[in-house]
Amino acid sequence: MYTASSIFLKTLADAGITHAFVNWGSDHPALLEDLERQRIQGDGSTKPEIVTCPNEMVALSAAQGYAQVTGKPAAVIVHVDVGTQAMAGAIHNVDRSRTPVLIYAGASPFSNEKEHKGSRNEWIMWLQDIPDQSAIVRQYMRFTAQINSGATTAQVVQRSLQIATSEPRGPVYLWARREVMEEEMPESHMELSSNFQKWPSIEPTALSPTASTRIGSALLAARAPLIITSFLGRNPHSVSGLVALSTLLAIPISVACPTAVNVPFSHPYNAGVSFLTPGTHTEHLATADVILVIDCDLPWIPGNNRPSDSARVFVLDSGNPLRTNVGLWHFAAELVCCADSELALGQILESIRKIDEQGSAVGEPILGGQSLKARGQLLAAQHQAMTQSLDDAENTYPDVTGPSAGPIAYITVPNVLGVLRRATRAHTPSHGLETLVLNEGISNHPKVWSHMRPEVPGSLLTSGGSSLGWALGAAVGAHIGGEVVGAEHGKGYELVVAIVGDGSFLFGVPSSAYWMARRYNTPFLTVVLNNGGWKIQSPKLSMLGVHPSGFGSQASGNKLSVGFGPDSPDFSQIAVAASAGWAWGKRVGVSADSGKEELESTIAEAIRIVVSEKRCAVVDCVLESI
Structure with missing residues (x-):
């Protein structure tokens, strides 16, 4: 029946x-x-x-x-x-x-x-x-x-x-x-x-010829162009077009509140990531004369920083450029287009080359000119400086020899992420899709993006929203999805890593997530950036943003009721219990012996357990408390 x-x-x-x-x-x-x-x-x-x-x-x-x-x-x-x-x-x-x-x-x-x-x-x-x-x-x-x-x-x-x-x-x-x-x-x-x-899906839409010519002309003539994106990399095929445009005209790419890998970290014109808090907007924003905003949730926060009123702004989005599902969303722009990023970038590149060829006929070529070379050299130097600062932060551990006014931190977020990145790349030296990183670091979102230095589109993801508790369940689903992709294309994920912080571990309902991981054999590594509570923009950072020197500015997280003190949960053992002893877990950063060597050995052991023993592993990294 x-x-x-x-x-x-x-x-x-x-x-x-x-x-x-x-x-x-x-x-x-x-x-x-x-x-x-x-x-x-x-x-x-x-x-x-x-x-x-x-x-x-x-x-x-x-x-x-x-x-x-x-x-x-x-x-x-x-x-x-x-x-x-x-x-x-x-x-x-x-x-x-x-x-x-x-x-x-x-x-x-x-x-x-x-x-x-x-x-x-x-x-x-x-x-x-x-x-x-x-x-x-x-x-x-x-x-x-x-x-x-x-x-x-x-x-x-x-x-x-x-x-x-x-x-x-x-x-x-x-x-x-x-x-x-x-x-x-x-x-x-x-x-x-x-x-x-x-019942086919709607075919991707392209730019009109007028729009592609207008955008291409503006970028070609720009003195200080800038590209801002958030989620262009959700279509991996768009990334090569973005890199090609950036390379052709020496345009810096600023990634605002990223949710996917939009540009390889090593691209010399990668200007880094920003979550748009005061003082963290890209330095190129204030001086840009032409800005291409493409597949971007939020290019800047007007109350924190904004481009010049004279800057020419072009907005491209694959499906909803006016954000009709958002109550208030507006950025002054010369042109707003609904167009697929992969198609649009190809059109813009074609327009630029065609316009430059016409200029070459009268002795005015721009491509390959000295001004573009000089701009590219400056951007590459800035990228190198950014990389060096990340290296320095990763290799500088807290000095625990002198007196301390509060709880001692033996490891930092850059320490953890530097060790994790090197360990995962040692496991997958080709930097391919053998490793998938899920970023729910919240207040440490920017540091995860910067220090993990993703190269391959699709190798690092976030929830794309603001509700905490995505990463643990997503790790199970992503592991299953990787098996489906592997069955179709002969290559899946060997290692899935969930980086969580600011309470997102508990919001993820670990009792259910790790039971599912055990039941369906979807092992993944969880790295907890444990700062003792919620240091997310809401509530504590939001309070400091409005009351930077108010009554609460010197209060501890526990006193403000946003902390998990006096004793933070043992996150790793929650996973062990939920999986009936199948998962493995360890806490690091709790004593003077929890420095570089223990961190490195623990991360290495955790990866071995996930990859070789096919079990979940949780590394609870105790950081400076909020």
Whole structure:
């Protein structure tokens, strides 16, 4: 016997969705029944494969990590209104990161006297019946819909996936009453395979010829051009175009609040990263006369720093340049374009070369000229100085020999990250995609980006949003996604590293995340930047930003109620307990013996355990307390 649930699952599988991250409830009997039918009538497996997630926030974070790695949507199945709400901040993250995910939630039955199969038979079904379930998440979704009939189930799923995978990509939310998913369907509906060639994603859009010429002309004539980006590297094919444009015209690339590897660290015109706090904007912003903002969440904070009023600003975005899902978003610009970054960069490069050739005919070529060479040499020198400062910070350990007014710190964040980077690259000397780093360092976001020095597009990711608790679940999903990519292309991840801080370890529901890692054999290394609490921009840094010398400026984190003192949790042992002893963990930085040698040996041992023994490892790095 087939049901609407049979069609729902088959349509997901036909669409290429290989995994569903699931927390089951009373609204899912028909789905559970059909999955068992698949096992008995097939080879014992199911399509899609089910990943049980004891927490919905972790489930959606895992699905996000999977989709970020594969570029393909995963499915998430949750329980009525309460499961929908339990996805919590992960809903925000998949929206802001433009990650395609299909979320399905059941709903309380609409009948209560056995009028239909699946009618209400549990008391909670009255409590969980709310007037508009999808309203809980609608403003974060690209599309929401109710499945009303088994006969139209495939069409609803196809439409939702078409929207989810079109720019601006993102999550979609489907829901259905229990009776609908129990509806019996003829075998003919199952035999009609879903034709997803008839439901394609929207093709990437290019710049108009006028726009590409206008932007190319401005960059070619600029005295001090600047490129700012945040997430261009989500399309790895765009990175080569960005580097080519930067190299051709000696343009510095400033990465503002990055969420992907947009430019290799070693690129000599890489001007570094900024999270736009006062005094950290790129020094090129104030002097730039032409600025290309491309695939960027936020190029600058006007109240902290801004370009000259005379600067020519061009804004390019692949799907939502006006940020219609943000309440207030405006930057004065000469031109705003909705265009795919890969296509747009190719057009701009072509326009620049064509314009320069025309100038060469009258003796005025710019490409290859002395002014560009001089600018490139200056930028390369600045990049070298930046690299040297990072080296110095990594190799300078705290002086613990003299008197100290407060708790002694034996290691610093640059110490930890320098050791971690060298250890991972020793493991993967080609700097390839054998290692994936997930950055949820929060107040140390910029340091992770800078000191890990990523080279390969896709090798370092963030949540793309601001809700903490993404990294642990994402590590599980990314490991599974890496296996899928490896099966398709012969190369996956040998090592997944989650760098967490400012409470994001606890927000990640480690009791669920490490149970999942053990259950599905997805080992990863967790490095905890343990500063004793939340030193995120909110609350303590936000308070200091408004009250830099106020009453709270000298108060400890614990006194301000943003710390975990007097005794911080032993994060590594939480992972050990959650995995029933399978995970390995160690705390470093707690004594005079916890300097460089112990840090290096511990990180090396942790990597060995993950790669060779296929177990999770957690290194809890105790830093200066907030």
